[in-house]
Amino acid sequence: MSLEPLKQLALAGDIGSSVAISSAKFAQRLKTSPQTASRKLQALEEENLITRKVLSNGQEVTITEEGMLALWKEYREYQQIFGEIEDLRLTGLVCTGLGEGRYYVMLEGYLRQFEQKLGFTPYPGTLNIELSPHSITTRKKLQITDNIPLIGFEDGERTFGSVKCFRARINDLHGAIIIPNRKNYPDNVVEIVAPVNLREHLSVSDGSEVEVVLCRA
Amino acid sequence: MSLEPLKQLALAGDIGSSVAISSAKFAQRLKTSPQTASRKLQALEEENLITRKVLSNGQEVTITEEGMLALWKEYREYQQIFGEIEDLRLTGLVCTGLGEGRYYVMLEGYLRQFEQKLGFTPYPGTLNIELSPHSITTRKKLQITDNIPLIGFEDGERTFGSVKCFRARINDLHGAIIIPNRKNYPDNVVEIVAPVNLREHLSVSDGSEVEVVLCRA
């Protein structure tokens, strides 16, 4: 049986304590009919995942230890999937981009958002990094973590798309990974912005190996 | 549609990269028939949660960004449920137990396990704490976190049940919460074991308020 109903009960109240809920309200959470919701509650009780007191104006549900364990087990599986994501680091080689980075970064529409959301004025230009094969899959994981979104804009002539930003450190220098939300944007490169000229401060040039560590929390 | 099939795919391979899997193997994971497994894969593709290349000897499946986001969203819900569990602390008043604690702790069958699994020889006796109302629900959460299990045993005359242990600090003194896996064990008290006499070292007596902080990791 699916854990979805049990999970919704856990979300409805503080796990460990009881929740007062009616079949109708529970149905809304499950996006189903009150009849089905009622049956789900009966089934959960049958499986000893919850205990409940049926009252005239609803019911009072408590998740049992067995039920909590079932949810916990599920949680652990998701931790397995995403756990490694907590410590994300990308490695690759410095390369020369198309020179567009400088142009985009300097645009008013992006510049202000950088200052507001990242807290620094970016050096006009981006450091392009060609990712190692392993880092390419890591980059994919990156895309689903919480990011700082820069919203797109128009300037009359053309439109500029939204961008995902991720705070990161590159050799202890604070900066950010930027990934444009553009279809066909290559998945084997990332661009870094920072308040300083990274090529100078890091003493790197094309072909230098660098490591970018994501800042969490 | 349930996320279970997608979750299983994520568990089968490293998220972000592709997985080679046949319907038959996938069916084993889902505990269903190959036919159903095959249909599930078709459905996931239909919903743009995966892309796949069907080969003569199986298929190669990649979870899309949309699919990863769906899993991530689910993960976050479980984090909501269990997140607070990371920092567990119980408060309550010191009370006098039935004097059984001393007897049980001194039993060979438990004593050795304490030494092996907790790394200290417990002072012969337990500190009983009557939990505050809020801590009672916290205690319920405690029961589902990872614990150090002491296994039950017999001594010819009677059987002694298994016990859950949790490393904890009580006013910076190292010890452990112990909860017997016994039905009808009261849920409003916990017992603490420590290498020293806690009543002395903490200068507490019946009615003193104490805080127990769970040790994590």
Place this chain on the structure above:
DNA sequence: ATTACTAGTTTCCGAGTAA
């Protein structure tokens, strides 16, 4: 307003078949 049961419909599953 509830919960819970009955009935009718729909969806889903799994065996068999084809490619």
Place this chain on the structure above:
DNA sequence: TTTACTCGGAAACTAGTAA
């Protein structure tokens, strides 16, 4: 071996009714 189809039976859902 695969994947993907069809088809009969089982399970689950929704609507309606009763308490």
